[in-house]
Amino acid sequence: MGENSFGRIFKITSFGESHGEIIGIIIDGVPAGLKIDREFIQKELDKRKPGQSEVTTFRKELDELKVLSGVFDKRTTGAPLCMIIENKDFDSSKYKKFKKYLRPSHIDYSILKRYGGFADYRGSGRFSGRITAGFVMAGAIAKQILAQHNISIFAYTKSIGNIEDKYKYEIEVIEKLVEKREKSVVRCINKDISAQMINLIEKTKDQKDSIGGIIKCIVKGFPAGIGGPVFDSLESTISHAIFSIPAVKGIEFGAGFQAAKMKGSEHNDPWILKDGKIKTAKNDSGGIIGGISIGMPIEFQVAIKPTASIGKRQKTVDIENMDNVEFELTGRHDPCIVPRAIVIVEAMTAVTLLDHLLCQGKIPDVVQSET
Amino acid sequence: MGENSFGRIFKITSFGESHGEIIGIIIDGVPAGLKIDREFIQKELDKRKPGQSEVTTFRKELDELKVLSGVFDKRTTGAPLCMIIENKDFDSSKYKKFKKYLRPSHIDYSILKRYGGFADYRGSGRFSGRITAGFVMAGAIAKQILAQHNISIFAYTKSIGNIEDKYKYEIEVIEKLVEKREKSVVRCINKDISAQMINLIEKTKDQKDSIGGIIKCIVKGFPAGIGGPVFDSLESTISHAIFSIPAVKGIEFGAGFQAAKMKGSEHNDPWILKDGKIKTAKNDSGGIIGGISIGMPIEFQVAIKPTASIGKRQKTVDIENMDNVEFELTGRHDPCIVPRAIVIVEAMTAVTLLDHLLCQGKIPDVVQSET
C-alpha cells in the first residue's frame, strides 16, 4: 500500500494532477499475454470524461488513451503497464497563488495543513476527480481479465437527491441493464426516473447549486471462497478502494444501514438448494459472509456528496484579512458527478476483486489460451 | 498489509481463534519508552468481554491480559509487543466435524469454499468476534499514545433496531459522555433511550432472535493535515479497519448517506473564524475533506447487523443429504453485539489514526518525556 498505490499482486499506482501535463496509472502485476483492447479502455474513459452531456461539466477533454510501457505486439508483457491521458483544456490563469477565500467543504484548508502551501491547487490538483481517469484505465484492464473468467461488474445511479430507483434488478440480464443505463445521461436504468433525475439536476444547476446521489454496484459471477475474515475482508478492501474516489462519504454492503434496524430472523439469508446448487433465498448479506464471497452477487451502495464547488453565495473565511466574509465562486462546475462516477466505482471494484483472485492464486500469471 | 496485518508503521498482526488456546495481537512499530498501563488495557478488554450484563452472551471469560514480548521494566522497548488473552470457558464437544446444516448468514459455506473443510469451525474459529480482543489490546496502546498528544476517541450506541438517540453531543465534554455511557449496559448516553434499548434487546432475546444497531464514533483533538487524497484517505484507511470487525455492514462519514440527498449549499460546511481559529460552522464533512483531517472532530457511523446465530426456527440446506430443511440452533448467543462492539470501533480507529501520524512523522519513535 501507500499514499498512491493500492493492491498486493495486481497493484496500481496513481499519478498526475488536474492541470499538470498528464493523468496516469501504472499497473504492476498484470498477467502477461493479455491482448489489450484499446477500444474498450477508450470507451470506459469516455464514460467518465467531462462534457458528455448537459448535466456534466463543460471542460472539453479528449481523454485519449496512451500506453507508455508494458505492452508489446498488442499484448501485456508482464512488465508494469503505464497508461496516461493528457490534460489539454485547462486555463490556470484565474487561479492565483494566494487564494483569499477558503472554499467551503473544499480542499483549500486541507492542503494548506498537509503540504504547507506547496500543493498544486490549480483545478484541485491531485484532489481533482480527474485523477480517477487513471482508476478507469486500470479498471478496464481488470474488467477485461475478469470477463475472461465470466465475472462482470455493473453499477448504476440509484438515486439523485430524493429521486430514487427502488427496483431490484436481476443481475442475470446485465447486458440489457447496461444498454438501458447507457441510454440515460444520468446512467439510471429506468427511463421515467431518469427523466426526473435530469430535471432535478437541471433545476439545481439553474440555482447555481449541486446535488448528491447513490450508486449501486453489483458483481455477477464472482466465485465463492474469496476474501478473508480480518483485514482482507472483501468489505475492507472494497471500501478502501471506493473511498479513494473523491466525494464518496458512505458505503454499505447488502442491507447495510438497514440491517441495523433488522432482527436476525429478518436479516439472515436462508440457504436454499436450487437446481442442485447452493444459493441464498435473498441477498441481504450482499454476497459476502465473514468477509468472504459466497457465490451470490456482491452488492453494495455508495453515497456521493454534492459537489462542493457551487456558484451560490456562501459564507467563509478570508484568510488574507482573517475575517468572516461572503463570496461567490465562478467557473464551470459539475452540478452532479454521480453519472460520471459510475464507471469509476466499477473500475475500483474490478481492481480490488482481481487482486483478491490473484492473491489466492485463482488466476494464472500468464494468460493461457486467449487469442 | 496482508490477511491478518494492518498498518504501515504502527502495524498490528492478529492471531488466535475462538476455541484455540489464545487470542493475540502483535504490534510492530510501537514507539520505545511507553509506560504500559496494564490496568487501562484490562479495563478496555473488560468493556468487550462476554458476560458483562444480561444483554450479552453468557460465555464466562476472564480475558486477562498477558504480555509476552516487547516490554521491559514496564516500558515498551521498540520490539514487537505481543499481547494475548487465554480461552478458557469453551465447550467444543457439541461441534461435530460434519455439520449438516449451513447456518443462515453464517460462515459455514464461506469457510468450506475458502479453506476446503480445514478451518477451525468451533465457536466460529477465526471468524469469532472474540478475535477482536486483540484489536482492543492494540487499541488501548494506541489510545495511550494518542492521549499523550491530546487526541481522544469516543464511540457510543446511537441506535438499536428502531430506537435511536438523535441528539448531537458536544465532544468537548467527552469525559462526561464516557461516564454516562458506562452507566448504561448498552452504552447509550441517554438514560431513557438506554432503558428502551435494553427493553428491546430483552424482548428480542425472549423471541430467540437478535437485533442490529448503529455505533457513532467521534475523534476529538486530531490535528489538521493528516491523510491524503487517494489510497491513504482517512476514509479509506478507517473504513478498511472498521470492516475488519465482524458484523459491520456499513460506514458513513459526516452526513454520509444523508449527503446523497443534499444540495451543495446545504452540505457545504462554511468556514468561520472563531476566537482567532479557523473552524467550520457545522461538520457534515465529518472532519475530513479531500481525505485529509481539517482539525474538526472526525465523525462516522457504523452499521452493525443482527447476530446471525439465533434460536428461532430457520430454513436452510442440509448439505449431508442435499435437501432443503428447517432447523433450530441451540447454544448461547448474543442477542445484540452493539454494546460490546463500541470499544472495538474505538480501538481500530485509534490504531488507524496513530499509524497515519507515525507515517507523516508527527509522533517520534521514542517517547520523549513521559514518566
Place this chain on the structure above:
Amino acid sequence: MGENSFGRIFKITSFGESHGEIIGIIIDGVPAGLKIDREFIQKELDKRKPGQSEVTTFRKELDELKVLSGVFDKRTTGAPLCMIIENKDFDSSKYKKFKKYLRPSHIDYSILKRYGGFADYRGSGRFSGRITAGFVMAGAIAKQILAQHNISIFAYTKSIGNIEDKYKYEIEVIEKLVEKREKSVVRCINKDISAQMINLIEKTKDQKDSIGGIIKCIVKGFPAGIGGPVFDSLESTISHAIFSIPAVKGIEFGAGFQAAKMKGSEHNDPWILKDGKIKTAKNDSGGIIGGISIGMPIEFQVAIKPTASIGKRQKTVDIENMDNVEFELTGRHDPCIVPRAIVIVEAMTAVTLLDHLLCQGKIPDVVQSET
C-alpha cells in the same frame, strides 16, 4: 514488509526476545490443510539450539515447539500459525541497567541511539541470535510445503576461518550430503576438513576468542521462471531475508565476487541440451539470470562474522566516566556460530522461495491431496 515482518503472501512476523518469556513467529498465508509435522519442526529447532556440542554455547534450552494458533485436527486451517518456544535457562542478574562499557562490535551503542535506553539489553534482547528460532520454525513449515513440490534446500559449512571445503558437491545426492553433514558437529560434509575445523574452533575458544566462516546454500528442484527483473529479483529477496540473520556480513550468488574478476567468456554459462532438457554446462549464475530462476540449482554463499562477544581483553569506551579503557567480558559465548546458523540460512531461503511461488500462483492456497 515492516521491521519484523517479511513476505507478501507467505508472510512471517517475528517476536520475542532472548530473556523475555518466549521467542515466536507468526505465519500468515499458510495454505490450509497442511498436516503439521511437529517432529520435523522440532528436529529443525534442535539443529539450531544451544548446547548441541562442545563447539557451541552452553546455554541449556529445550526449545520445545508450542503451537498457539492456526492448527486444528493436526492440520493448518488457513488462519495465522503462531509457534513459540519458551526461554528458561537465563540468568539476567548479571546484566545491570547501566552498562559502563560499550562492547566492541556489539549492539550497546546501536540500541542506545535507536531506542533511547529503553531496549531490553539482557542477552542482547531482540538482537540475540535466539530470535532466529522463530525463523527456523517458519522455515520448517515452508520446507514441508516445498518438499511436496520436490524442492529441497541444503546448506553446509564451507569454511571456518581459513579452513575451507572447496569441493563442488552434486546436489543430486542431497540425502547423502545431509547425512554426512549431520555427522559433523560443525556441519561440514568432509570428515577430515570437519576435524580441522573443530580443532580450530577449540583452539580459538581456548584463546577466549571467536571465529567466522562461510555457509554455502544450494536449492534443488526449484522451477524455472520464478522471480523478476527489478525489486522482486530472487537475489533481492533472498539477500533481504539472509541479512536479517544476525552476524551475516556478505552474500554472493553463483560465482559472486569471483565473477568480478572474470571475463564474459569465462563467466557465461553455455546452454546445453542434455537428455532433451535445457540446462547450463556450469552454474556460475547460481541458478538465477535476470533475477529469475532458470531451473538449475540456486547457489549462494553467506559470510558469517566472528561472534562479537569474546573473553579476550579489549579496548573500549566507559560511557559512565567517558573515558577510553580496557576491559574483559565474562559469560558463556559461542566461539563459532556457523554450525548453528546452517539451519537458519536454510529456513529463511525456504520462506523466501515459497513466498515467490505463492505470489506467482504456483502453489494452491488449499493443500490438495496430501494425507
Place this chain on the structure above:
Amino acid sequence: MGENSFGRIFKITSFGESHGEIIGIIIDGVPAGLKIDREFIQKELDKRKPGQSEVTTFRKELDELKVLSGVFDKRTTGAPLCMIIENKDFDSSKYKKFKKYLRPSHIDYSILKRYGGFADYRGSGRFSGRITAGFVMAGAIAKQILAQHNISIFAYTKSIGNIEDKYKYEIEVIEKLVEKREKSVVRCINKDISAQMINLIEKTKDQKDSIGGIIKCIVKGFPAGIGGPVFDSLESTISHAIFSIPAVKGIEFGAGFQAAKMKGSEHNDPWILKDGKIKTAKNDSGGIIGGISIGMPIEFQVAIKPTASIGKRQKTVDIENMDNVEFELTGRHDPCIVPRAIVIVEAMTAVTLLDHLLCQGKIPDVVQSET
C-alpha cells in the same frame, strides 16, 4: 513492496523498457516543498548514460529528464513525482520474434519461462540496464534531500578484473574524491590504476569479450540509530535495493567475506573517545551493528559480473531445432558496465537510506526552510 516498487514511505515505482517509448520512475512520498534541481538530476543521468566514453556502449541517447507530475512552481507538491526519459536511438529491426539461440547467461530462457513468450525482448526489454535511469532520477531526488541533512553517498570503481585499488580513502574529503573520480572514464580515483583499468577494458573489447569489477560505496554523515535488528536491518534493505540492479552478483558490508576468515579479536571494532565523540577505531562493521547505523561511515562493496553479451564465439542451444550449436552475437555491447553502474549504486543507496529516515520520522514531510 512489489515487483516494481520499493520503499515504505519514500516509495519508488519503476516502469518502461529498453525499446519502448520511455523509461520512468514514480516517487510516492517525496516531502512537499523541495526545490527540484533539474540540472543536478540531469548530471546524474549523464553519469549513467551510454556513449560517455570509448569504454562504454555506443548507443546514443540524450537521456533528457522530463518531469510529468508532482512539481509545481519548481517545487515538489507532495503528490507523486513522475520522471521519465525517452528512448530514441534504438533499432529493433534486428530482433526477430523467434530467436533460435539462447544467449549464454542472458535472459532468453528466464523470460520464456516467466512470461511465456510475451515479454518485450528487444534490447532486453524490462531487463535492460537502461531501466536503471529511473533509479538514478529517484536517487538524485533522494540525494538532494539527504544533502540538506549533510548526508553524502559516494561510490567508485574499486576493481576491474584483477586490477584493484586497495587504498582506503578518507571519506572526509569526499568532494576531492568525486573530482578525481570524475576525471577517470572508469570512475577510479587513482590515476595510474585508472589507466591500467582502461587498458584492460580496451584489450577485452578487442577480444570481443567483457569484464567484471567491484564497486565500493561509502556513506558519510548518516546518523546513528537508524535501521533495525530483523527485516529492516540496513543490510537487508540496502542489499534488496542493490540486487535490483542488473549484473550485481554479490554484496558485502564492512570486512564482508574477509570477516569470515577473521577472529573476533581482529574483527571487533574498539570504541574510542575522540574529541568528546564516540567512534570506532576502525570500521570492519561497515558502520552497521545489529542492522543499525552507529554514526560511522556505512561501507559496502558490490560485485558486478561481466556483461553477458559478448561477440566471442559461444556454445549454446538452438531451441528451434533443439540442438547444441555454436554461434556469434553481433551488435554493440558494453565491455564493462562498472563505470556506468557507480551512479546507480549511489542512487539505490540514497533511496533506501532516505526511506529509513522517513520511516523513523527523522525527516519532516514538508521541507521547512530551504529556499
